[in-house]
Amino acid sequence: MSNEQELQNVEEYEFEPIKGYPMLNWKGKRPYTSTQYYPAQLKESYGHSESDWMNKIFWGDNLQTMSHLLKKYRGKIRLIYIDPPFDSKADYKKTISLRSKKISNDQSVFEEKQYNDIWSNDEYLQFMYERLILLKELLSEDGNVFLHCDDAKNYQLRMMMDEIFSADNFKNEIIWKRSTSTGLSTKRCGTLHDTIYWYSKSANNVFNMQYHEYDEKYLKRAKTDENGRKYIPIPTGNPGPRPNLYYAYKGYYPHANGYKWTYGKMEKFEKEGRLIFPKNKEGRIQYKQYLDEMEGVKLQDLWLDIPAVNPVAQERNGYPTQKPEALLERIIKMGSNEGDIVFDCFMGSGTTQAVAMKLDRKFIGADINLGAIQVTTKRLLGVLNENSDTKPGFEVYNVNNYDIFRNPLQAKEILIDALEIQKLDSYSYFDGEKDGQMVKIMPINRITTKADLNDLITNLDYKTFEKRQKENPNQYVEDILLVCMGHEKDLAAALKKEIPYKINITVVDILRDRANLEFKRDAEALIKTDGDKLIIQNFYPMNLLQKLSIMKENVGDWKELVESVMIDWNYDGAILEPKEIDIPLKTELVKGIYEIPKDAGTIRVKITDLLSESLEVSIENE
Numbered sequence: 001m002s003n004e005q006e007l008q009n010v011e012e013y014e015f016e017p018i019k020g021y022p023m024l025n026w027k028g029k030r031p032y033t034s035t036q037y038y039p040a041q042l043k044e045s046y047g048h049s050e051s052d053w054m055n056k057i058f059w060g061d062n063l064q065t066m067s068h069l070l071k072k073y074r075g076k077i078r079l080i081y082i083d084p085p086f087d088s089k090a091d092y093k094k095t096i097s098l099r100s101k102k103i104s105n106d107q108s109v110f111e112e113k114q115y116n117d118i119w120s121n122d123e124y125l126q127f128m129y130e131r132l133i134l135l136k137e138l139l140s141e142d143g144n145v146f147l148h149c150d151d152a153k154n155y156q157l158r159m160m161m162d163e164i165f166s167a168d169n170f171k172n173e174i175i176w177k178r179s180t181s182t183g184l185s186t187k188r189c190g191t192l193h194d195t196i197y198w199y200s201k202s203a204n205n206v207f208n209m210q211y212h213e214y215d216e217k218y219l220k221r222a223k224t225d226e227n228g229r230k231y232i233p234i235p236t237g238n239p240g241p242r243p244n245l246y247y248a249y250k251g252y253y254p255h256a257n258g259y260k261w262t263y264g265k266m267e268k269f270e271k272e273g274r275l276i277f278p279k280n281k282e283g284r285i286q287y288k289q290y291l292d293e294m295e296g297v298k299l300q301d302l303w304l305d306i307p308a309v310n311p312v313a314q315e316r317n318g319y320p321t322q323k324p325e326a327l328l329e330r331i332i333k334m335g336s337n338e339g340d341i342v343f344d345c346f347m348g349s350g351t352t353q354a355v356a357m358k359l360d361r362k363f364i365g366a367d368i369n370l371g372a373i374q375v376t377t378k379r380l381l382g383v384l385n386e387n388s389d390t391k392p393g394f395e396v397y398n399v400n401n402y403d404i405f406r407n408p409l410q411a412k413e414i415l416i417d418a419l420e421i422q423k424l425d426s427y428s429y430f431d432g433e434k435d436g437q438m439v440k441i442m443p444i445n446r447i448t449t450k451a452d453l454n455d456l457i458t459n460l461d462y463k464t465f466e467k468r469q470k471e472n473p474n475q476y477v478e479d480i481l482l483v484c485m486g487h488e489k490d491l492a493a494a495l496k497k498e499i500p501y502k503i504n505i506t507v508v509d510i511l512r513d514r515a516n517l518e519f520k521r522d523a524e525a526l527i528k529t530d531g532d533k534l535i536i537q538n539f540y541p542m543n544l545l546q547k548l549s550i551m552k553e554n555v556g557d558w559k560e561l562v563e564s565v566m567i568d569w570n571y572d573g574a575i576l577e578p579k580e581i582d583i584p585l586k587t588e589l590v591k592g593i594y595e596i597p598k599d600a601g602t603i604r605v606k607i608t609d610l611l612s613e614s615l616e617v618s619i620e621n622e
Helices: 003-012 062-073 123-138 154-165 254-271 325-335 351-358 370-386 408-418 450-459 462-471 491-498 542-548
Strands: 040-046 055-059 077-082 090-097 109-117 139-149 170-177 193-200 230-235 286-290 341-344 362-367 394-399 432-434 437-441 478-484 503-509 524-530 533-540 562-568 580-582 593-595 602-609 614-620
Touching: 003 062, 040 370, 055 062, 055 351, 055 370, 062 123, 062 362, 062 394, 077 123, 077 325, 123 139, 123 154, 123 450, 139 154, 139 325, 154 170, 154 193, 325 351, 341 351, 351 362, 351 370, 362 370, 370 394, 370 562, 408 437, 450 491, 478 491, 491 503, 524 602, 524 614, 533 562, 533 602
Parallel strands: 055 362, 055 394, 077 139, 077 341, 341 362, 437 478, 478 503
Antiparallel strands: 040 394, 090 109, 139 193, 170 193, 230 286, 432 437, 524 533, 533 593, 562 580, 562 602, 602 614
């Protein structure tokens, strides 16, 4: 089958009809029955493949990423875990700090927004609805999906999951106690837990029972036999590994004569010295359950034994909403087997991917935030460094040429400032007002299509429009400015056609109409070769310096500003395949001087700063 036919097939997919009930309705709910194919460009490659498999992470809108994945992975992903936005009405930030104190200024530590979790009206529900439908398409028939949420939207997400995956495929509502304390409130009880909804695609789902350790109170009951083995005496009739085997044996506990069929097993246990007989024959025989034979307590739906990531834990990377590896280890072990594909399209700090790699699962990850891609890359390289010979490596893809901004939050803020838009409160559907026009910033980093107008059409205030029309029938009821990064032809006409009122629409294509707009200042670097040495003499990450209020000429040690240096000694002009990977520990600095291999050709140097912004420079090795 040709590539063109494969692309057409993706657009011809019709998603499986939704059969679950009851159904959650919201303003502007739209059916989502098909998608289109989006290309992805391979940008970086680390490590080697195993059995023709390389793990993959994608930078871009996860809706586009999943649409891309449909062509090859529809129905092939065994386990999905997502920790999506919670609609928490908050901005999530990462603390950025210099690696040492050689650069002197008053702002060596600051916070950088990673993503925004503030939604207008019912945007959040439509956002989740479309993504959950695509997740179902990617999930295998025996696969499992775990949705992590909190009390803000869990009841709505539960109904949505019932609708999409069917209530018959609901497995558990897992309560994870993530904290032992919470901020005090005089108006409500403290919230200590998150909810994880577990659904399967069918009744034939993969499931591996997990166990956790017995608590100390239970283990204090342990006794030691004559051979020095510790055991727990289990009374007859109590829940245990072999309930109801200890009733009527040799005249003990005569009220259970119906259990004489257990005599053979009881004789075997007695010969093994595993029975404890009471002095009173009315009592119950006890069974010795040896601790070295016990797997632990079977897992229930209340998880109290996994704390949140400690601020000083080794796995802590500073990313907001980071989840502990122990939590993902339990989920991945329970719902998949070695060699299965695990997927997380809200990747964040890469916990799912790191744990999947450690547990010998294949993985695919995605995130819209470049900071998440960089943090995850660094984390996975750490795992690979410890297991480079036994683990397959990973590739980094850019979906739909998603490479202008670090993240959509930053993009929107830059546009609002650059276009001098007056911001509105967070409850307004519009992003701001400019010269009497209501401004809506359309999807960032891709061409705006007519389908993208659906949200706008749904969320307009038609009651106000009707009132304005009655008061001034010859005037516009609204004056709207759409800000796009390229757009389909006749976008304004298509919007006017859908709105039964007189409106004025202006479309600004910032890539064309504001081509001189400076979205971010490029970093600069001084790099040279000296014999068999590559030397980075200086590095100026202009956006970071601006946030630190440091002038270029006042940079002392550039290494303080750098997260990592990666070097491909034989760059092919398209895919970065670093062989020199310099990622120092938190308090250490990159080396800055590197030995050039004898077989080096075109050298590609990638320097990543503390904001996760990178500069790539090619050098011809002469």
